[in-house]
Amino acid sequence: MEKTDFDAIVVGSGPNGLAAAIALQEVGLSVLLLEAKDTIGGGLRTKELTLPGFQHDVCSAIHPLAARSPYFQTLPLADHGLEYIYPEVAAAHPFDNGTAAALTQSLTQTAQSLGKDEKAYLKLIKGLVQDWPQLANTVLGPLQFPKNPVAMAQFGLKAMAPATTLANLYFSTPEARGLWAGMAAHSIQPLTRMTTSAIGLVLMAQAHLHGWPLPKGGSQSIANALASYFTSLGGKIETNFEVKSLAQLPSSKAVLFDMTPKQLLQIAGHTFSSVYKWQLERYQYGLGVFKIDWALSGPIPFTAPECRKAGTVHLGNTLEEITAAEQMTWDGKHPEKPFVLLAQQSVFDAFRAPKGQHTAWAYCHVPHGSTVDMTAAIENQVERYAPGFKDLILARHTMNTHQIEAYNPNYIGGDINGGVINLSQLFTRPALRSSPYRTSVKGLYLCSSSTPPGGGVHGMCGYYAADRALRDIFNLKAKPLP
Structure with a gap:
């Protein structure tokens, strides 16, 4: 050679x-x-990005x-x-009544917290959790013949479905439907589209198998x-x-x-x-994101205690509200109440901020290439579930889709x-x-x-x-x- x-x-x-x-x-x-x-x-x-000492x-x-x-x-x-840190709650999903659904490593605990949808949740996710070790290399890889065809077929039938379809087939409570919508919205597509269930299923299975670490x-x-x-x-x-x-x-x-x-x-x-x-x-290429990082004088004062224990918090209320917001975004609009993905790393990692202070990280989906400033819409969503949040803001750093692509050229249009x-x-x-x-x-x-x-x-x-x-x-x- x-x-x-x-x-x-x-x-x-x-x-x-x-x-x-x-x-x-x-x-x-x-x-x-x-x-x-x-x-x-x-x-x-x-x-x-904001102030000295805030990572x-x-x-x-x-x-x-x-x-x-x-x-x-x-x-x-x-x-x-x-070294990874594992929050007690992988992801929390608050609602307007002050409660929240919580995804924890315990499959049983998560299912029980969903009340009438306990059995439905287990029916949806338990098999995938059990089969994941045999499926991981196939799901996280190119198209190939699976080592366990039966388990892969069972996963595939659910994964290919629109997230709204699975929600209607399995869940009746706002808590389970909202939690599921937040997971599926990581697909960054309207939840009525095929394959949007795939990412939600995988993310939920990972939480029960290993947690969502930072x-x-x-x-x-x-x-x-x-x-x-x-x-x-x-x-x-x-x-x-x-x-x-x-x-x-x-x-x-x-x-x-x-x-x-x-x-x-x-x-x-x-x-x-x-x-x-x-x-x-x-x-x-798909939808973009608008991202905010905050330097805060204290932890985010979420009303629901589950949110204060979560590394990730999904802000969007009900399945119906999230579905509508994601569809609006796909249609080129900017919803007043966008679905927001928020992380609060400093609650679990003291390195991220000066003693007694905190950081927070959040983004919402926006139309491809959008330059609209979503700061107010995102902060209103946080304040909605954590009254007093805005009073804690010491500084913020924002990035629209153009700035995100300039930072990382792989993020085309955000x-x-x-x-x-x-x-x-x-x-x-x-x-x-x-x-x-x-x-x-x-x-x-x-x-x-x-x-x-x-x-x-x-x-x-x-x-x-x-x-x-x-x-x-x-x-x-x-x-x-x-």
Whole structure:
């Protein structure tokens, strides 16, 4: 094989880029990881965005899939400084009457708290919790024949359904229906669309299996641990290296891109076949987000005690209200009462704020590319369930979709999922091919969340892309998953 500067180059140091680089380096290749910014991490960065001493997660914050990712579990990340904190309540969902539904690690406790819907909740989720160890590698991977076809079929029938359909089939109480709506809304689509149940089911199962942890010290801690392990294996990282053309890269046998189709086309589109280029140009991006970080003088005074114990709080009241808000957003409007996803990391991690003070992190969905300021709408939603919240605000930092994309070019139009995860892009993102990670040019691969299984901090897109490159180019295989 021809001598090159590196065996492989990975462009982009988000969780998938880091995972791909590690998977390649672990089997003895020489790997260079390039990052355009001055720090590694992509969506895994923590900064003082508001006031000195207040550490805010710039993008991702709570990580249901990271701690138990099939690939990350194989890595000695604890030895490289990564520690997870597990809130007592994974996620809480408050209502206007001052009560809240709570998703905890205990399946029994969660089900019992839903009253008349106890049996229905168990019927919906218990089987998935029991089967998840056999399903994880299949669900969090490219389209493949499952190890347990029966369990996968049972999951698939529910996962493919619209979230509103499952809600009507299973739940009668506002508590269960609201809790479910908040979970399914992570799909960032109208809840009446097919496949919106998939993410809700997976997130609920993760809570019962392992909780929804947050990394001690901030999301940057995950990136730092991954980078530390990568360099301990001999890998090389270069920051402040923005790749705009293939000609900039040192010589290598394989290049893996942790970016979306839009950037890939700009860099290498001229080398692609007309069919592959056409497919990438048709790739669909989804809704954006408007995000706020707050420096607070005290903890958020939620009325419902369950919310004060939760790492994540979903603000949107009933299924019907959340469904309406998400549909309005999809239709290009900005709801007065948006569905808000909120995290309160400093309640559990003292590193995040000066003693006695706190941080909070929240976002709502907005139309793709929106520049509308949603600060008042989001803060009104928090105040709705935590009277007195606004009085605690010391400072805030906001990001609209343009600012989010400028910060991380993978977030096209503010889309944090790397593209819509709808029926046509669930397993075949970004194009219908024998392998979604291959481009039409030998040696060039895509390893971002624009490939299966999509968004989230789990590294599985990077792992599977690296495995594909190893098999194609080097006649090797990535380290097997458990």
